[in-house]
Amino acid sequence: MAAAEDKKMFLVIESGNVAQPFRWSAGTYGSKFLTEIRDNKKFWGIKCPKCGKVYVPIRSVCGPCYAEMTELVPVSDEGNLITFSVVSFGFVDPSTGKQKPVPYGYAVIKLDGADSYLIHYIDETDPEKLKAGMRVRAVFEEDGKRTGSMMDIKHFELI
Amino acid sequence: MGAKRAGIVGVGMTVQRSTRRDVSGVELINEAVRAALDDSGMTRKDIDAIVIGNMDHFEGINYVDTWSVDGSGALGKPIMKMTTGGTTGSTVAMGAYYHVASGMFDRVLAIGWEKNSESDTTGAIITAFDPFWDRPTFGGAVAGLALEATQYMAETGATEEDAAYVAVRDRKNAINNPFAHLRMESNIEAIMSTPYLAWPVKLGDMCPRTDGACAVVFASEDIAGDFPNVPAWVHGVADRHLWGYTSDPYVNQHVKGGTWFPAMERATRELYDKVGITDPLEQFDVAELYLPYSFAGLRYMESLGFCERAGGPALVRSGDTDMGGKCPVNPSGGVLSSNAIGATGLLRVAEVALQVQGRAGDRQVPGAKLGLATGFGGCYWSDELVIGKEKPEKARG
Numbered sequence: 070m071a072a073a074e075d076k077k078m079f080l081v082i083e084s085g086n087v088a089q090p091f092r093w094s095a096g097t098y099g100s101k102f103l104t105e106i107r108d109n110k111k112f113w114g115i116k117c118p119k120c121g122k123v124y125v126p127i128r129s130v131c132g133p134c135y136a137e138m139t140e141l142v143p144v145s146d147e148g149n150l151i152t153f154s155v156v157s158f159g160f161v162d163p164s165t166g167k168q169k170p171v172p173y174g175y176a177v178i179k180l181d182g183a184d185s186y187l188i189h190y191i192d193e194t195d196p197e198k199l200k201a202g203m204r205v206r207a208v209f210e211e212d213g214k215r216t217g218s219m220m221d222i223k224h225f226e227l228i
Numbered sequence: 229m230g231a232k233r234a235g236i237v238g239v240g241m242t243v244q245r246s247t248r249r250d251v252s253g254v255e256l257i258n259e260a261v262r263a264a265l266d267d268s269g270m271t272r273k274d275i276d277a278i279v280i281g282n283m284d285h286f287e288g289i290n291y292v293d294t295w296s297v298d299g300s301g302a303l304g305k306p307i308m309k310m311t312t313g314g315t316t317g318s319t320v321a322m323g324a325y326y327h328v329a330s331g332m333f334d335r336v337l338a339i340g341w342e343k344n345s346e347s348d349t350t351g352a353i354i355t356a357f358d359p360f361w362d363r364p365t366f367g368g369a370v371a372g373l374a375l376e377a378t379q380y381m382a383e384t385g386a387t388e389e390d391a392a393y394v395a396v397r398d399r400k401n402a403i404n405n406p407f408a409h410l411r412m413e414s415n416i417e418a419i420m421s422t423p424y425l426a427w428p429v430k431l432g433d434m435c436p437r438t439d440g441a442c443a444v445v446f447a448s449e450d451i452a453g454d455f456p457n458v459p460a461w462v463h464g465v466a467d468r469h470l471w472g473y474t475s476d477p478y479v480n481q482h483v484k485g486g487t488w489f490p491a492m493e494r495a496t497r498e499l500y501d502k503v504g505i506t507d508p509l510e511q512f513d514v515a516e517l518y519l520p521y522s523f524a525g526l527r528y529m530e531s532l533g534f535c536e537r538a539g540g541p542a543l544v545r546s547g548d549t550d551m552g553g554k555c556p557v558n559p560s561g562g563v564l565s566s567n568a569i570g571a572t573g574l575l576r577v578a579e580v581a582l583q584v585q586g587r588a589g590d591r592q593v594p595g596a597k598l599g600l601a602t603g604f605g606g607c608y609w610s611d612e613l614v615i616g617k618e619k620p621e622k623a624r625g
């Protein structure tokens with residue numbers, strides 16, 4: 070059946086721009102991590118007592134060891150680019166209801182002192198200029214504008 | 229009560245289309261279930277239990293199991309919802325298999341479905357991930373898979389043209405499948421000329437968004453002779469769901485570090501050991517693999533043991549995975565041709581069942597006896613099932 074005819078015959082209802090707000094808990098260590106970014110522009114990781122791995126994003130259980138983690142360790146705001154993409158297709162960000170500004174560089178980053186990786190923006194949209202292993206550094210939102218979220222880091226930049 | 233062997237005795241699938249406005253979700257489910265019941269010579273009354281799955285956030289309906297009872301036929305019967313992201317359809321198949329293999333149920337219906345047209349797929353996928361660490365910068369499946377493709381090319385020297393070969397192969401196969409969504413003759417140049425969605429992944433490299441459903445009936449060995457079709461036997465299953473955050477998988481995904489795709493490699497090792505597979509390219513007659521984008525058709529072949537590390541491009545270009553090759557991959561057209569996400573993993577299982585039963589029509593691999601079906605999802609998770617014409621010597625988890 071032709072698409073136009075199909076649309077005339079079969080009805081749909083639109084939800085409209087509905088909002089269903091949530092309030093998520095960051096937990097003890099997640100709160101510490103985000104507070105330190107907000108107030109001091111400092112990264113912290115958490116260390117497994119069994120395998121010694123340092124996790125960023127922070128969490129309270131090392132999955133493979135199934136061990137509780139409590140020891141916070143400082144982690145650098147610089148690190149290495151592991152892999153990346155340049156996102157160029159348009160989509161609505163469900164967290165904001167707004168069109169995501171594209172293109173944007175999207176990267177997996179290993180901060181110095183961490184064993185797990187972080188995912189964030191990279192301030193470069195030419196894939197030819199990006200390569201695994203490149204050194205990167207966090208660029209923070211300016212003072213007074215940081216709210217305690219991962220977006221307090223504006224993006225990472227190539228050093 | 230010992231473990232029972234289980235076979236697939238009925239398959240039902242809807243046509244896969246970008247938008248099925250002519251049916252509601254419940255009606256779409258019903259279309260697949262009726263087809264599966266007809267195919268197995270049963271009525272709703274004969275079914276002992278139902279396992280159903282989709283990704284709730286695509287339609288925004290959170291009690292799909294109860295909402296759909298009229299259409300699914302679950303009214304008054306034991307029903308279980310299983311939802312594991314992209315692997316949902318294969319997880320539903322494994323759940324139905326476990327029900328029968330437990331010896332507690334004789335006839336169990338597995339249902340996977342999705343109406344991806346009812347919401348924005350990327351937005352919905354983002355809500356499956358962590359609101360603190362992942363969502364602020366995540367660009368859904370396209371962006372996540374692009375990170376993998378970049379890493380794969382950097383570490384192996386594979387090219388975008390190598391990946392395009394996979395998209396051409398699968399969509400060409402789909403021409404033989406009247407149920408498939410994208411059925412087209414294409415070529416590498418055409419794929420290469422499509423726009424980048426998230427470098428290095430182009431529009432032509434990605435699966436479509438699809439509306440569709442699939443239903444499969446699993447039956448116990450005690451009654452498997454009572455149906456019009458010879459059963460397609462489950463020889464073994466394995467799965468791994470290793471990671472939670474989108475950035476976690478990359479820690480271990482390195483050619484040089486020795487581990488490539490840990491979830492898939494660990495599930496594969498367990499499954500092949502159980503079933504006795506040492507050379508998948510020679511031993512499997514057919515494979516229906518959840519390849520959500522073209523690069524997966526290179527890299528996942530390596531993790532599934534069809535070739536060595538970095539051997540994906542040479543393998544697919546050799547023609548061994550084409551129709552008429554040693555082990556045709558995705559005779560149905562696969563996920564690159566149709567991706568109604570909750571149905572997709574179950575369709576892989578259904579397609580392998582039809583192949584080993586000799587009922588796959590124009591897409592039949594002649595004489596297929598043993599096949600592999602996989603599901604892929606989320607943070608590099610893997611479900612895997614071996615399905616065969618011969619009855620296995622025992623039931624295997």
Ligand SMILES: [Zn+2]
Nearest residue numbers: 117120131134
């Ligand atoms: Zn540990």
